[in-house]
Amino acid sequence: MHRPAIRSRSGVSPMVSDAILTGIVAVSMAILLVWASWYAYSNPSKMAVKERFFIEDVWFNSTSTMGIYIYNFGKVSVTINRVYINGTDFTDYSSLSSSPLYLRPGEGGQIYIEFPGGFKPGAPQRVRVVSSRGTYVEVVAVVPY
């Protein structure tokens, strides 16, 4: 009958192991606490509800060129990155395709749309501009004859 060999190495004392475990838990809690606070106060997605902007004016230089002027009257910066006309995405035909429109609070800026097919004269156009956070503003403009 074989008896297991007695090991000469001694284990970690219960006090030391308790201290290590307590340290790990405390550090983990601190990290989670910092993350939770950051999430509650500064998560970028929460800024969407603070966005406020509106369309000052829409104009047509011809039946194929449209201009839109946007003003940010909210307390957070806004990036306009998409534009829809009558529900169709016209971003690729607009100046937004090369550079999104970034507006600080109190700033205004314009978007140009060059539509090769042309807009139908006299037809109302439902213009919707959308921010990177998903907020949108919509107006109706009529193409002149």
Next chain:
Amino acid sequence: MIIIITLTTGVIFWSITTQRELNELDLRRASQELVIHDVEFDEGVVRIYVNNTGAEAVHVIAVWFVDKTTTPERHYRVSEDRIDNSWVPEGAYLWNITVHWSLPAGSNGHIYEIKLITDLGRAFVFIKQAPP
């Protein structure tokens, strides 16, 4: 438990603060009310006479002039740096907002839409024929 309490408290506090700020902003915006009484086109300036019938002072940050006679319409935006008396006090009557802007050549007698833009994103419109 500490994390849940912190997270919940943070979210509730943030929601209350944000809701209060936005309600205040939206209420102020809704309470802005300018009545454009008349518009005078003069040499190099346009005088816009307004009554502020709202609950507080209104700050005009831009004026649009839209020539409705031409085809296509011509739109001109004049920003605040060329507007005098852009703050319209509460209760102001026939307040004179002076815009340093000249009628384009050949547009005498044209019908103009004059649009005042406020700092809280409101627009007030008036139609006036330019002098012949």
